[in-house]
Amino acid sequence: MNQIDELINISIEAGKAILGYYDEEIKVTRKEDDSPLTKADLASHNVIVNSLKELTPDTPIISEESGIPAYEERTKWRSYWLVDPLDGTKEFIKKNGEFTVNIALMEEGEPVIGVVHIPAKKITYIGQKSIGSHKIDQEGNKTRILSSRPDKDQPVTIVSSRSHGASDTEDRLEEMGFKVGESVAAGSSLKFCLVAEGVADIYPRFGPTMEWDTAAGDAVFRYSGKDEARYSPITYNKESMKNGEFVIGHE
Template structure:
């Protein structure tokens, strides 16, 4: 199935790129986050194709709204989509925006595809075969990294759009010394940890489930056997993620940092 999802994500990426070189018209959603024609074009393509592929599986996209929890709590699986993650990066035209498609099974991402249209770079992972990175038409490379060891200094991913100078001080309180900050946008932050270009991704700010699900799958399965622990779960009543610290071999309550 993942081959079909990769194809859908790449097609959505091409829909997004149709708008990339022109003047970008931006509207604001109810939460003041930006919305463009590219978001909607990718949304419609992904939803339509997923309905054809698996008509029996419900779909939640950032641009379609969240069904009532009384309905959702009965689902054993559903597609979770962010058709254009990193809209702010898209507007800035720095290339760090992604198409995210995940399959959630019993509150956990079993499969995830993250496509970076501007760089033609693909990350994908599933529980049965592991996680991979593919650049353009090169062969996929399997991601096999170990969780961060707290005895070492840490390279941390920081957001280009939501920087917070206090993060390093908060990590020091739990014995983590930061050696380097690696700036990145969108769900690429998870992928950088998955491929070993950074050790930790501390997110001490709000995110929604569609922001993280696909890249969380890439991270979880970027290990030779089994899976890495993730602090995130899915299909919560409010659909909001808690603050989190990704990359450790233990779960720390980041809300208390």
């Protein structure tokens, strides 16, 4: 079994661990930054971290639930895993199905493999440098997904956060030369995937995110170009690991 298949299986097992808590009353605690934390986050974290340690014992792992290693240590890493065990905890709490398991392999500051698994829908997106991006449906059928740069002369479809919408998004995009025709709401890193498969043209994010929120979905987007990788403005292994504002898909 190759590495990408191993990662898909790990994400599926993590998804099963999450769904083990989905039908019961979800108890929520708060982390230091006031973001929500559930038993499902920790269960998924344990599945992924233990599995990755077995798969690649010498490769460091950063998970949202494991804390951030010192910058001085991280800058020496050539490669590492970047994981969000349950992206879209707010969507999980709302039980709307739009939460994901995110696993990315980082090399030299960019995501070279990304797996985004949607446990409630049994759908998985994968992006891999040099191979491209694919979608695996509920029956296990694997299909190449492609995206292209939007035409500024035509109204664009944007994907917006279901839980973190910005009121001035359309105005700011118009300043960039885009007229918004339609807006599709989605949770978690699904937003990257919807751009990668051409359901939406642009994903603007004018609020803060962390690197583990974006890495796997960013890989799915980057490698959805037909002939070459798509441009992404997001950089990784920053000192704070906090992302600034970004717009995905406009270039």
